[in-house]
Amino acid sequence: MNDREISGSSEQAVLNLDKVSISYSGVAAVKNVSFPIAKNKVTSIIGPSGCGKSTLLRSxxxxxxxIPEVSIDGQISFAGQNLYAEKVDAVSVRRRIGMVFQKPNPFPKSIYNNIAWGPRINGYAGSSDELVEQSLKQAALWDEVKDRLDSSALNLSGGQQQRLCIARALAMEPDILLMDEPCSALDPISSARIEDLIFELKSQYTIVIVTHNMQQAARISDYTAFMEMGDLIEFGITDQLFTRPKKQRTEDYVTGRFG
Ligand SMILES: Nc1ncnc2c1ncn2[C@@H]1O[C@H](COP(=O)(O)OP(=O)(O)OP(=O)(O)O)[C@@H](O)[C@H]1O
Structure with missing residues (x-):
């Protein structure tokens, strides 16, 4: 594990980005970005459209x-090991670092099999019933679906589908959950439920979330990275970044004076 200090605290960094640059066909989308991601905390990545948030998250x-045209420089360490080292198996990385996307994307299967299928094909030998129940409870969906586990996931509402996708990611027992705009396709009530859920999940998981919604970042995250045109402008404790930013550009953005 990497014990690099996080903004003056002695929190443990479970992931660490060191001079990370990412290009598409030689065109830079992320430039020389360094910051740590603290264990069991929520880190938000914010910034205007096209600044490289999703590209960075996906890395x-x-x-x-x-994406064949992508190239990456610099180093991302996960639990102290280079995530891109030759001997590292990308499939097992994705098992330990799960992802939830902007648009809920349940499989066209039953609610039960949306959860049970991934662990089963990955050799999970425990009780699928227990795993399904536990994952749905963790994602705050169990009470709403426990009597219709065999019905299609596609019949759930958008907000329920997104919680199902979170449950599906949690069933793989990841260490880290990456979320790319998980609320942007949801109504305010469903968004609030996901926010509450993120708050509860951080006692067990490290969460990195990309969001367009600055209020959301301010509400749910412990640390925030503000990016602009591929550059990391500022990284710090969320409260400080929003109330006492160090950079004028951060202040302009968080106060809505941007552009
Ligand atoms: N598959 C791709 N091929 C080529 N260029 C890409 C690809 N994906 C993203 N880009 C470019 O990389 C830059 C960063 O895009 P990215 O999607 O990471 O930004 P973002 O901050 O997540 O944007 P948004 O908030 O609009 O989702 C943009 O200029 C985008 O056009």
Whole structure:
């Protein structure tokens, strides 16, 4: 584990980005970005559209490997090990670092099998019933679906589908959960439920969330990284970044004076 200090505290960094640059066909989308991600905390990545938030997030569990034109420089360490080292298996990285996307994307299967399928094909030998119940409870969905586990996940509301996707990610027992705009397709009540859920999950998981919604970042995250045009402008404790930013550009953005 990396014990690098996080903004003056002695919190443990479970992931550490060191001079990370990411390009698409040679065009830089993320430039020389360094910051740590603290264990069992929520870290938000904010910034205007196109600044590289999703690109950076996807690099944290090697999802960018699926895009052939991507190249990455610098180092991302996970539990002290280079995430991109040759001997590291990207599939097992994605098992330990799960991801939830902007648009809920349940499988066209039953609610039960949305949860049970992934662990089963990955060799999970425990009780699927217990895993399904536990994951749905963790995602605050159990009470709403416990009597219709065999019905299609596609019949759930958008907010329920997103909680199902969170449950599906949790069933793989990841260490870290990456969330790319998980509330942007949801109504305010469903968004609030996901926010509450994120708050509860951080006692057990490390969460990194990309959000357009600055109020949301301020409400739910412990640390915030503010990016602009691929550069990391400021990283720090959320409260400080929003109320006493060190950089004028951060202040302009968080106070809505940007652009
Ligand atoms: N597959 C791709 N191929 C080429 N360029 C890409 C690709 N994906 C993203 N980009 C470019 O990389 C830059 C960063 O995009 P990215 O999606 O990471 O930004 P973002 O901050 O997440 O934006 P948004 O908030 O609008 O989702 C943009 O200029 C974008 O056009």
């Amino acid at each position: 944290l569990n090697r999802m960018n490997d699926f």
